[in-house]
Amino acid sequence: MNRHPHLFSPARVGPLSLPNRFVMAPMTRGRATADNVPTPRMATYYAQRADAGLLVTEATAIAATGRGWLNAPGIWNDAQVAAWRPVTSAVHARRGRIFLQLWHMGRTSHPDFLGGELPVGPSAIAAKGETHTAKGKQPYVTPRALTTVEIARIVGEYAAAATRARAAGFDGVEIHGANGYLIDQFLRDCSNQRTDAYGGSPGKRARFLLEVTEAVAGAWSADRVGVRLSPTGAYNDMRDSDPVATFGHAARALDRLGLAYLHVSEALPGSMFHVPLPPVLPTLRKAFRGPLIANGGYDAAKADAAIAAGEVDLIAFGVPFLANPDLVVRVRKGAAMNPPDFGTLYTPGDQGYSDYPTLR
Ligand SMILES: Cc1cc2nc3c(=O)[nH]c(=O)nc-3n(C[C@H](O)[C@H](O)[C@H](O)COP(=O)(O)O)c2cc1C
Known part of the structure; x- marks a missing residue:
């Protein structure tokens, strides 16, 4: 007996038919090379999870100037x-579907990743906290405010990244508008x-x-493009004076573009990621019809x-998918779950990455 019939019902995302409504949430795992090139073990890891209706990759830098995480992948060169x-x-060989998450870190990068240059942001306001660099933990720096000419260039970099994602065989892209x-x-008035x-x-602010979304849709097709938002998320020192107004507006504007989906991360x-604020998700459900x-x-x-x-319509699972490559099978069978190992989230190698056991 299937105890979760809705989760196991098929769905459509853009032109894609999904056999179930499990989405693997994007998760940075730091298994690319030092110069941000994906590695073969990443193919193993994603293929292991290809039972999901849709996989979303870890955040992937659209440009060298947008990177800032050790051993995270990029999509700016051949x-x-x-x-x-x-x-x-590898994912397609297992009959899966995979979107690439497009990432620019803005103010949360660090000069050590940028050849000594300052990171950029909407305004010269630093995030409180520290970031991991090759020299260890260092405080976030105050970014340089972007000019409108630079903004236009970055919009073009998103579009070029989407073109490259298509060439790499992805089924679509997810624009990382969260975290x-x-x-x-x-988007948020604490940083803009x-x-x-x-x-x-x-x-x-939207x-x-x-x-970015219009440029990416223009480079590929709107129904190959999803957007991820985190209206109440506090990660990276974020907050907004009126999340319902800010994100309600953004969702209404996105609704007009005919996108593949809107992905809302709101714990x-x-x-463990919960923030004690009124949820914005119900507002976004009304604003966005896809x-x-x-x-x-x-x-x-x-x-x-x-x-x-x-x-x-669909649910993305992060940590459950990280620790259970066969999450979909385990849920169907009502089987026990592997516990996650938080000590190996970002460490190099297969341990805690592609070596979580499956039921068989
Ligand atoms: C190790 C790790 C890495 C993550 N990296 C990303 C990322 O690259 N992009 C993103 O949008 N969210 C990222 N997240 C957030 C997850 O996508 C997700 O929102 C979070 O884990 C909450 O979902 P869950 O309760 O199902 O785990 C990450 C979370 C974890 C645990």
């Missing part, structure tokens, strides 16, 4: 495209205090997201109930 191909082929990275820095066309009202109470993915602290029962209630 070597990276060539090294992503075995990943997408305090560049797009989120523009611009007085030009890119700052001020929710509409102006302008960069909209320009449930009781989960497929909606929710994420954050879901287990199969909560996921099935949320889909059954019509609150969302």
